[in-house]
Amino acid sequence: MTMETVESQHDGSITASLTESKSAHVQTQTGQNSIPALAQVSVAGSGTGRGSPAVTLVQLPSGQTIHVQGVIQTPQPSVIQSSQIHTVQVAAIAETDESAESEGVIDSHKRREILSRRPSYRKILNELSSDVPGVPKIEEERSEEEGTPPSIATMAVPTSIYQTSTGQYIAIAQGGTIQISNPGSDGVQGLQALTMTNSGAPPPGATIVQYAAQSADGTQQFFVPGSQVVVPDEETELAPSHMAAATGDMPTYQIRAPTAALPQGVVMAASPGSLHSPQQLAEEATRKRELRLMKNREAAKECRRRKKEYVKCLESRVAVLEVQNKKLIEELETLKDICSPKTDY
DNA sequence: AGCAAGACGCGTCATTAGAG
DNA sequence: CTCTAATGACGCGTCTTGCT
Numbered sequence: 001m002t003m004e005t006v007e008s009q010h011d012g013s014i015t016a017s018l019t020e021s022k023s024a025h026v027q028t029q030t031g032q033n034s035i036p037a038l039a040q041v042s043v044a045g046s047g048t049g050r051g052s053p054a055v056t057l058v059q060l061p062s063g064q065t066i067h068v069q070g071v072i073q074t075p076q077p078s079v080i081q082s083s084q085i086h087t088v089q090v091a092a093i094a095e096t097d098e099s100a101e102s103e104g105v106i107d108s109h110k111r112r113e114i115l116s117r118r119p120s121y122r123k124i125l126n127e128l129s130s131d132v133p134g135v136p137k138i139e140e141e142r143s144e145e146e147g148t149p150p151s152i153a154t155m156a157v158p159t160s161i162y163q164t165s166t167g168q169y170i171a172i173a174q175g176g177t178i179q180i181s182n183p184g185s186d187g188v189q190g191l192q193a194l195t196m197t198n199s200g201a202p203p204p205g206a207t208i209v210q211y212a213a214q215s216a217d218g219t220q221q222f223f224v225p226g227s228q229v230v231v232p233d234e235e236t237e238l239a240p241s242h243m244a245a246a247t248g249d250m251p252t253y254q255i256r257a258p259t260a261a262l263p264q265g266v267v268m269a270a271s272p273g274s275l276h277s278p279q280q281l282a283e284e285a286t287r288k289r290e291l292r293l294m295k296n297r298e299a300a301k302e303c304r305r306r307k308k309e310y311v312k313c314l315e316s317r318v319a320v321l322e323v324q325n326k327k328l329i330e331e332l333e334t335l336k337d338i339c340s341p342k343t344d345y
Numbered sequence: 346a347g348c349a350a351g352a353c354g355c356g357t358c359a360t361t362a363g364a365g
Numbered sequence: 366c367t368c369t370a371a372t373g374a375c376g377c378g379t380c381t382t383g384c385t
Contacts, residue, residue, distance in 0.1 A: 303372055
């Protein structure tokens with residue numbers, strides 16, 4: 001449980017602090033005169049985990065309650081100094097070139113470049129967030145090198161090392177032993193056993209791979225070097241409940257030679273040898289295309305996720321700024337009442 | 346129940362920004 | 366200059382909702 005205390009300082013800025021409680025009150029002070037609070041805004045903070053924007057309930061003076069997520073609050077000068085904050089916000093959002101701005105001269109080409117620059121949701125959000133601590137940033141993806149598990153190096157020398165779509169590493173040794181290493185786990189603790197069977201009458205050239213560890217979404221994709229691919233067994237996909245009963249809740253995969261129509265998401269990695277024949281070149285081109293499509297597919301998903309997060313953040317910002325605006329208007333009205341000369345004397 | 350409209354997510358392609 | 370990630374745009378399928 002966290003409590004978010006928001007205070008409007010005498011200079012108009014609003015500070016927020018999180019403490020261990022459930023709700024808080026917002027007190028506004030209007031400078032030396034210490035005018036009693038005009039706008040009481042109840043902020044019920046519900047702290048969330050890392051990476052997800054904190055959701056905050058903001059109760060307006062009118063009694064209306066709004067949900068605020070990932071609040072970005074730049075220090076607010078009072079209404080009298082509003083030009084200053086305007087400059088800051090423009091600089092933060094529009095990514096203007098400071099040097100050019102200071103010089104006051106931007107040639108048309110550069111200006112066109114700036115205007116036509118496509119926004120990066122991650123970049124914009126992170127720049128907005130950099131001003132205010134506590135505002136969640138969009139995480140940078142870890143490079144593949146960072147995710148490489150140390151256990152791979154200590155394994156028995158494998159014939160092949162594959163990487164799944166979930167980042168796990170699969171090593172297939174000469175004897176047919178398959179080991180799975182989870183990058184997120186420590187050392188050999190991440191190893192998971194696979195069993196390979198050829199019982200019954202498998203299709204020609206196919207080996208059933210039973211993956212003992214159930215994945216989160218049940219959809220594993222494998223990068224397989226050479227001329228083989230690992231695909232989810234069709235029977236498992238089509239009749240999961242049936243196969244689950246038959247294999248003990250283990251999804252089934254097949255290692256088989258690639259066909260013309262690869263299942264979606266399955267990519268064949270390049271064999272180390274050089275490619276010469278037209279067929280090999282065609283296979284290489286197909287492999288590259290599939291890899292590119294899969295990467296773009298993942299990138300598109302990630303981009304949509306970032307976009308949604310960005311839009312949510314903007315909506316939250318609008319909600320907060322509306323509250324602040326309302327409060328400042330009331331503050332201004334009060335100051336006007338105090339400072340206005342009496343006419344009836 | 347059937348249908349249409351809208352929302353939403355996904356995959357793909359084209360384009361661009363940015364890193365090396 | 367090249368390569369790759371990020372993003373907009375488009376088409377498609379699915380789901381929800383309101384209407385008949």
